[in-house]
Amino acid sequence: MRIHHDWKALPPDARGASVAMGNFDGVHLGHRSVIDAARAACQAPLGVITFEPHPREFFAPDAPAFRLMNAESRANRLARLGVEHLYELPFDAVLAGLAPEAFAREVLAGGLGVRHVTVGADFCFGRQRSGDARMLAQLGRDLGFEVTVAPLIGDGGLQYSSTAIRQALAQGRTRDAERMLGHWHRIDGAVLHGDKRGRDLGYPTANMAVEGLHLPALGIYAVLVDVLTGPDRGSYKGVASLGVRPMFGENRPNLEVHVFDFTADLYGQHLSVALVEYLRPEARFDSLDALVAQMDRDSAQAREILATR
Numbered sequence: 212m213r214i215h216h217d218w219k220a221l222p223p224d225a226r227g228a229s230v231a232m233g234n235f236d237g238v239h240l241g242h243r244s245v246i247d248a249a250r251a252a253c254q255a256p257l258g259v260i261t262f263e264p265h266p267r268e269f270f271a272p273d274a275p276a277f278r279l280m281n282a283e284s285r286a287n288r289l290a291r292l293g294v295e296h297l298y299e300l301p302f303d304a305v306l307a308g309l310a311p312e313a314f315a316r317e318v319l320a321g322g323l324g325v326r327h328v329t330v331g332a333d334f335c336f337g338r339q340r341s342g343d344a345r346m347l348a349q350l351g352r353d354l355g356f357e358v359t360v361a362p363l364i365g366d367g368g369l370q371y372s373s374t375a376i377r378q379a380l381a382q383g384r385t386r387d388a389e390r391m392l393g394h395w396h397r398i399d400g401a402v403l404h405g406d407k408r409g410r411d412l413g414y415p416t417a418n419m420a421v422e423g424l425h426l427p428a429l430g431i432y433a434v435l436v437d438v439l440t441g442p443d444r445g446s447y448k449g450v451a452s453l454g455v456r457p458m459f460g461e462n463r464p465n466l467e468v469h470v471f472d473f474t475a476d477l478y479g480q481h482l483s484v485a486l487v488e489y490l491r492p493e494a495r496f497d498s499l500d501a502l503v504a505q506m507d508r509d510s511a512q513a514r515e516i517l518a519t520r
């Protein structure tokens with residue numbers, strides 16, 4: 212998959228794609244159906260148009276982090292779906308200020324020379340979200356590209372959306388999030404150095420930053436861990452604490468992963484951690500022994516939950 216960071220001066224072979232358009236945060240099942248429709252629409256190379264930063268980050272830079280994944284994880288997931296061109300359009304004041312007609316003419320028809328555009332039925336675009344899917348279809352007829360409006364999908368009355376997935380995760384409903392995503396919610400990143408306390412407790416942990424990402428319910432989770440780099444590459448099971456460690460003062464939230472039956476060094480390696488089941492909130496115990504006894508129970512519970520995976 213090739214990633215294009217602008218819509219101007221694209222090489223000729225990056226033009227003329229059949230594209231799906233939107234933010235695609237989480238790459239959930241609704242997003243996948245739009246991408247599948249773009250793939251089926253015509254013989255052209257498959258593309259995705261998305262925006263970076265996320266438009267909400269541009270308009271409200273101080274609002275709490277809400278993204279389910281960073282741009283890199285989104286790109287990796289889209290590549291695995293067979294997307295050939297990812298157009299990560301820089302979302303700035305110029306792009307935000309384009310009226311729907313100007314966006315369609317300058318970016319879609321002019322810059323990208325799209326052959327076909329697929330969006331979901333609720334898609335809005337252009338200055339102040341004033342353009343909708345019907346307007347896009349009309350603009351396509353005027354400007355010479357085809358438009359497919361994909362029906363919104365969901366299950367049991369619940370429409371799949373990034374917003375619904377964020378809500379489920381914030382309430383610890385990992386399995387509901389999984390049903391909408393079509394995969395476990397994952398936190399990806401490099402292993403950083405922590406306070407090295409875990410080792411003394413008998414629970415060494417690989418620590419990962421969660422800055423810039425939506426925070427699922429703070430607490431302890433049964434997790435599946437993919438080690439993506441280094442000599443110990445592979446899939447493992449474990450238990451993780453997502454939170455501020457109230458036993459040890461005021462801390463920024465992070466993710467601390469204890470991989471079962473694993474003793475090697477993971478510093479600097481890249482992990483992808485799937486939150487499978489929420490076990491309990493973080494707590495402050497009277498002693499370290501009490502914390503360790505609880506960690507033993509957490510591990511036993513996580514092993515049982517993950518036994519069939």
Ligand SMILES: Cc1cc2nc3c(=O)[nH]c(=O)nc-3n(C[C@H](O)[C@H](O)[C@H](O)COP(=O)(O)O)c2cc1C
Binds near residue numbers: 409416431
């Ligand atoms: C299974 C598990 C359960 C945990 N539960 C708690 C908890 O309830 N309260 C808390 O303050 N920290 C909890 N922690 C976090 C530990 O305090 C933390 O991993 C330990 O301090 C090591 O930190 P370090 O890697 O920064 O050295 C838990 C960690 C794990 C792996």
Ligand SMILES: Nc1ncnc2c1ncn2[C@@H]1O[C@H](COP(=O)(O)OP(=O)(O)OP(=O)(O)O)[C@@H](O)[C@H]1O
Binds near residue numbers: 242373
């Ligand atoms: N459940 C769904 N079924 C079909 N298409 C969808 C669904 N959800 C989103 N889409 C479409 O997928 C593309 C990307 O979606 P986008 O990320 O903009 O929306 P979203 O998932 O609804 O996010 P949010 O909840 O933040 O609005 C858009 O074209 C959108 O209309």
